[in-house]
Amino acid sequence: MNKPSLEELKNVFGSKSYSRGFNYYKNGHVCLGVKKDDKLWGKVYGTGSAPYKVKVDVSDKIYSRCSCPVGSMCKHGVALLLKWINCKEDFLDIDLFKSNLRDKRKDELLDMILSVVVDDPFKITLFTSSKIKTEKVVDLDAIKKRVNYTNLDYYDHNPAYKVVNELEPVKNLAQNLKPEDAVYVYIILINKCLELYLEIQDAYDLEDLIEECVEDCCNSLKLFDGEKPIYLKEIIDLVLLEDYGFDVENMLFAMATKNNIQIIVEELQAEIKQLEGAKSSNQYNRGKLINLIYHLYCYLGLNEEAVIAISKMELENKDDYLRLGKALVSAKRYEEAAKYIQEGVMLEDVDFRLDVLFFNTLNQLDVDKWNDINLDLLKTVAVRLLNTVNGSDKTYTSIKEVFKKVNKYDELINIIKTDCSDDNKVSILLYDGYLDDAIKYAISSTSISSDTLIKTARSAKDNQKIEDAIYLTIKAMKNPWIDVDDALIELIELTVELTSEEKLKDMIDHVEKVDVAKILALKLLNRDEEYAYELLLKILNHLQKAEIKSYAKKLSKEHTINLSQKWIQQRVNRSHIHYNDAIVMLKMLEQLMGENEFRIYYYNFSRKNQGKKKLIDKIGFLEPEIV
Numbered sequence: 001m002n003k004p005s006l007e008e009l010k011n012v013f014g015s016k017s018y019s020r021g022f023n024y025y026k027n028g029h030v031c032l033g034v035k036k037d038d039k040l041w042g043k044v045y046g047t048g049s050a051p052y053k054v055k056v057d058v059s060d061k062i063y064s065r066c067s068c069p070v071g072s073m074c075k076h077g078v079a080l081l082l083k084w085i086n087c088k089e090d091f092l093d094i095d096l097f098k099s100n101l102r103d104k105r106k107d108e109l110l111d112m113i114l115s116v117v118v119d120d121p122f123k124i125t126l127f128t129s130s131k132i133k134t135e136k137v138v139d140l141d142a143i144k145k146r147v148n149y150t151n152l153d154y155y156d157h158n159p160a161y162k163v164v165n166e167l168e169p170v171k172n173l174a175q176n177l178k179p180e181d182a183v184y185v186y187i188i189l190i191n192k193c194l195e196l197y198l199e200i201q202d203a204y205d206l207e208d209l210i211e212e213c214v215e216d217c218c219n220s221l222k223l224f225d226g227e228k229p230i231y232l233k234e235i236i237d238l239v240l241l242e243d244y245g246f247d248v249e250n251m252l253f254a255m256a257t258k259n260n261i262q263i264i265v266e267e268l269q270a271e272i273k274q275l276e277g278a279k280s281s282n283q284y285n286r287g288k289l290i291n292l293i294y295h296l297y298c299y300l301g302l303n304e305e306a307v308i309a310i311s312k313m314e315l316e317n318k319d320d321y322l323r324l325g326k327a328l329v330s331a332k333r334y335e336e337a338a339k340y341i342q343e344g345v346m347l348e349d350v351d352f353r354l355d356v357l358f359f360n361t362l363n364q365l366d367v368d369k370w371n372d373i374n375l376d377l378l379k380t381v382a383v384r385l386l387n388t389v390n391g392s393d394k395t396y397t398s399i400k401e402v403f404k405k406v407n408k409y410d411e412l413i414n415i416i417k418t419d420c421s422d423d424n425k426v427s428i429l430l431y432d433g434y435l436d437d438a439i440k441y442a443i444s445s446t447s448i449s450s451d452t453l454i455k456t457a458r459s460a461k462d463n464q465k466i467e468d469a470i471y472l473t474i475k476a477m478k479n480p481w482i483d484v485d486d487a488l489i490e491l492i493e494l495t496v497e498l499t500s501e502e503k504l505k506d507m508i509d510h511v512e513k514v515d516v517a518k519i520l521a522l523k524l525l526n527r528d529e530e531y532a533y534e535l536l537l538k539i540l541n542h543l544q545k546a547e548i549k550s551y552a553k554k555l556s557k558e559h560t561i562n563l564s565q566k567w568i569q570q571r572v573n574r575s576h577i578h579y580n581d582a583i584v585m586l587k588m589l590e591q592l593m594g595e596n597e598f599r600i601y602y603y604n605f606s607r608k609n610q611g612k613k614k615l616i617d618k619i620g621f622l623e624p625e626i627v
Contacts, residue, residue: 002038002058002059003085004058004062004081004085006085008062009062009078009081009082012061012062012073013062013073013074013075013077013078014073017073017074017075017078018075018078020075020078021074021075021076021077021078021079021081021082022078022079022082024044024045024046024075024076024078024079025078025079025082025083025086029044029045029046029051029076029079030042030043030044030079030080030083031043031044031045031051032051032092033080033083033084033090033091033092034091034092034093034094035084035088035091035092035093035094036093036094036095037059037095038057038058038059039055039056039057039058039059040054040055040056040058040080040081040084040091041053041054041055041056042054042056042080042083044066044076044079044080046068046076052066052067052068052076053066053067054066054067054076054077054079054080056077056080056081056084058081062081063204064076064077064078064080064081065077065161065204065205067158067161068158069158070158071158071160071161071202071205072202072204138173138177138181140181140184140185143170143173143185143188144188146170147167147170147188147189147192148188148192150163150166150167150192150196152196152199152200159200160200160202160203160204160205160206161205163193163196163200163205163206164205164206164208164209167189167192167193167209168209170185170189171185171186171189171209171212171213171216173185174186174189174216175216179220179221179223179224180220180224180230182216182217182220183217183220183221183230183231184231186213186214186216186217186220187217187231187234187235187238189209189213190210190213190214190217190238190242190246190248191238191241193206193209193210193213194210194238194241194242194244194246197210197244207246210246211246211247214246214247214248214250214251217251217254218250218251218253218254219254221251221254221255222254222255224255228260228263229255229256229260229263229264230255232255232263232264232267233267235248235251235252235255236252236267236268236271236289238251239251239252239288239289239292240271240285240288240289249292252264252292252296253296253299256296256299256300257300258300258302261296261297261300261302264296265293265296265297265309268289268292268293269293271289272286272289272290272313275289283316283317283319287319287320287323290310290313290320290323291323293306293309293310294306294309294310294323294327297309303330303331304331306327307327307328307330307331307333310323310324310327311324311327311328315340315343315344317347317349318344318347318349318351318354319351320344321340321341321343321344321345321347321354322341322344322351322353322354322357324337324340325337325340325341325344325354325357325361326357328340329357329360329361329364334361334364334365334369335365335369335371337361338358338361338362338365338369338370338371338373339371341354341357341358341361342358342371342372342373342377344358345358345377345381346377350384352384352385352388355381355384355385356385356395356398358381359381359382359385359395359398359399359401359402360398362402362405363398363401363402363405367405367406375406375408375411378402378403378406378408379411379415382399382403382412382415383415383419383420385399386399386415386416386419386420386424386428387419387420387421387424388424389424389428390423390424390427390428390431391427391428391429391430391431391432392431396428396431399412400412400432413429413432413434416428416429417429417437417441421447422441422442422445422447422448422452423448423449423452425441426438426441426442426445426448426452426455426456427452427455429441430455430456430459435459435460435463435465438456438459439456439460439465439468439472442456442472443468443471443472443475449479449481450476450477450479450481450482450483451482451483453472453473453475453476453479454472454473454476454482454485454487454488454491455487456472457469457470457472457473457476457491458487458490458491460472461491461494466494466498469491469494469495470494470495470498470499470503473488473491473492473494473495474495474499474503474506474507476488477492477507477510477511477512477513477516477520478510478511478512479512479513480512480513481513482512482513482516484513484515484516484519488516488519489519492516492519492520492523493523495507496520496523496524496526496527497526497527504524504527504528504531505531507520508520508524508531508534508535508538511535514539514542517535517538517539518539518543518547520535521535521536521539521551522551522554525551525554525555529555529556529559532551532555533555533559533562533563536551536563537563537566540563540566540567540570541570543567545581545584545585548563548564548567548585549588551563552564552588557592560592561589561592561593564585564588564589564592565589565601567585568582568585568586568589568605569605569608571585572609572612572615576612576614576615579614579615579618580618582615583618583619586602586605586619589601606619
């Protein structure tokens with residue numbers, strides 16, 4: 001199990017919860033701890049008489065849940081983790097417990113079970129044989145009424161935890177029922193949980209319960225291998241209701257066999273029939289059910305039947321054409337796929353997935369098998385896609401190969417120059433080796449991004465087009481959203497070294513991003529200290545103490561003193577929290593300046609800031625004769 005650091009706990013839980021949890025741990029509030037794999041369970045006393053139940057998971061990222069009013073990521077979780085970090089030996093290890101059980105004699109195991117049951121007679125159900133359990137007669141209507149009676153108490157601090165506490169016993173009961181009864185109970189549980197899910201914030205406990213019910217229901221359904229599907233209509237209704245990632249459709253896959261797939265498909269098709277031609281929400285569900293039919297067939301290895309089923313569906317929109325096209329491509333029926341995909345791309349709405357599939361499929365065919373596909377259609381679809389890709393994108397490669405097949409690559413380049421946005425245009429031209437054109441468009445554009453400018457500048461530099469590289473670098477540096485990376489630093493160094501005084505001044509006047517200005521100032525120190533000093537004054541408000549000290553190593557004494565004095569005054573004017581940093585810099589000035597010079601500066605500084613009593617008190621450490 002991963003051992004989180006104390007710093008990590010502070011960051012994840014927050015300093016307040018960490019501090020309170022630390023006190024709980026130190027004061028012995030953790031009364032029980034259990035560990036299995038990357039999970040901890042425990043009981044932690046709070047302010048009440050009974051301890052709270054806590055669960056912590058560190059398998060991916062640290063997350064805790066608790067029965068306290070906070071519900072999750074609370075001080076009780078901190079206390080349990082600190083107990084684990086510092087006292088692992090106090091935790092019960094479930095894996096070790098299982099290993100020890102294997103070494104027990106039968107009579108010892110019987111004594112252990114009896115002691116548990118005598119202590120809590122209701123726990124006898126935990127040790128009852130599965131045969132006895134499955135023969136239990138239950139009132140399913142009563143169970144349904146109990147589940148449906150569960151409602152939210154909006155005054156409860158943790159409604160999800162309360163709902164789970166009410167419904168989890170029903171889930172546990174289902175595990176002891178006949179499989180067909182268990183499936184019914186799981187369905188009503190999932191239905192109720194989904195109903196409540198949208199009304200609860202931070203419903204993590206409820207999510208776990210839904211996922212467990214779906215998994216348990218799938219296991220029960222698998223027991224009906226080859227038989228007529230049970231509760232099929234109810235499960236389909238759940239599939240249509242659920243759209244939150246709980247994989248309810250897995251219940252259909254669990255019941256599907258080659259013997260019953262036709263019954264399942266017919267029920268799905270009947271549902272699809274009711275949804276056809278309806279509003280968009282129903283169109284979404286229609287598509288979901290059609291996809292299910294296709295994937296159910298594929299899941300059973302019936303790939304040909306999957307394609308046949310999809311091809312029989314009415315083609316109402318681009319989603320339908322995309323689905324059929326992908327199915328036919330998977331079956332390597334490229335010519336037939338191209339025919340349907342062509343029909344789909346010609347519809348009014350835009351679907352880039354279908355456009356991509358259009359070019360990918362054409363690349364699988366010889367030109368003489370393209371049917372009625374013409375250059376105008378290729379251009380229309382290409383223009384839509386080209387503004388979504390760059391040169392290195394696989395989609396662009398696919399488009400380019402299609403145009404090359406019909407010897408129209410030059411026309412593709414013209415389309416790129418006339419119909420693409422500046423960023424896409426320049427990126428594609430760079431990728432295809434049209435450097436001069438890329439530079440021309442990058443220089444003239446008023447909307448191109450700084451990333452594309454730097455990419456173009458770097459290509460210009462690599463091809464010895466230094467003037468163009470410098471111009472593009474300066475243009476990019478005027479953009480406040482520019483990213484700082486090694487390529488930019490390298491280009492700034494080149495620009496500072498080789499550009500004219502006029503352009504250098506232009507850079508200093510118009511650089512927008514502080515991080516870029518800091519790098520520029522550092523590089524300017526190697527060429528002209530006055531320019532570096534001027535730029536540092538411009539961004540002085542953004543410089544930290546360590547940065548001032550770093551620049552001071554390369555600046556002249558005069559510039560260092562002036563820059564430091566201005567920085568100190570800015571800091572003390574801003575807030576008292578900067579007084580300590582200001583004092584550090586005052587100490588540095590005391591070393592740099594002559595005794596008399598510093599005395600005069602200190603006297604003026606003290607008078608100027610005489611209203612800042614805390615500051616004046618803090619600098620009383622200075623030599624008495626100065627004071």
